Amino acid sequence: MIEIVKLSKTFGTRTLWSDVTRSVSRGEMVALVGPSGSGKSTLLNCIGLLDKPSSGQILYEGKDITGFGPRESRLFRRDVLGYLFQNYALIENADVAANLKVAAAPRRSLRDRSDAAVAEALGRVGLAGRQTEKVHRLSGGEQQRVALARLLVKQPSLVLADEPTGALDHDNATVVVDILREMSEAGCAVVIATHDDRVRDRCDSVFAFQNEAMAA
Ligand SMILES: Nc1ncnc2c1ncn2[C@@H]1O[C@H](COP(=O)(O)OP(=O)(O)OP(=O)(O)O)[C@@H](O)[C@H]1O
Secondary structure, eight states, rough: EEEEEEEEETTTTTEEEEEEEEEEEEEEEEEEEEESSSSSHHHHHTTTTSSSOEEEEEETTTEGGGGOOOHHHHHHHHEEEEEEEETTOOOOOSHHHHHHHHHHHHHHHHTTTTHHHHHHHHHHHHTOTTTBBBGSSSSHHHHHHHHHHHHHHHHHSSSEEEEETTTHHHHHHHHHHHHHHHHHHOOOOEEEESSSSHHHHHHHEEEEETEEEEOO
16 A cells, blocks of 8 residues: 655755665554654654655555645545544544544545544544543543544544554553554554554564664
């Protein structure tokens, strides 16, 4: 699904990583591991079109996404991509349902059944019936589960997760990884930057970053 071909990233004279060549298949869950500052988030951001590599290609279904213009980038973000961040990236003043409906709004096929999809997703993350609660009143673990439910509503085919369990206790971290695992088993490609060995051990494969280079 995603093929990363000879990808490099430099900042001025500093090479963060170079000649990275990897692929991620549908249904595969991959851990990006390595020391702080080795460039895990930067690679996720390049795949998620939040940053640009200095050279190389990232192919999605054969198309080089690094050359996407604004329209193709918007459609890729809307129709393909789901992001999960350590800090949840929710609309804090809105209620839970509104945060989830944001994920369904751009696509008519999802919008038409968004109430049912929201209820189902909240049930799957253990937050059944919590639609009307304001996000800022929820605990960190609950907020990350809302972010996960938002992914379930959106049904992306590629999930990029940046330290998704970094701020969570063991039980909440387990829920997050269980759901990501379920999404991958349903055919989604999942890429997770993580320092958490338990998350790494639940993945199908591991990309290990070193400082200034990425090794197998
Ligand atoms: N726009 C930029 N200009 C210069 N340096 C940058 C820029 N963006 C990122 N960096 C540097 O690239 C390095 C890699 O950062 P990145 O966040 O990708 O690492 P990471 O492996 O995800 O780290 P952590 O595990 O701590 O989250 C850092 O040293 C960071 O300061």
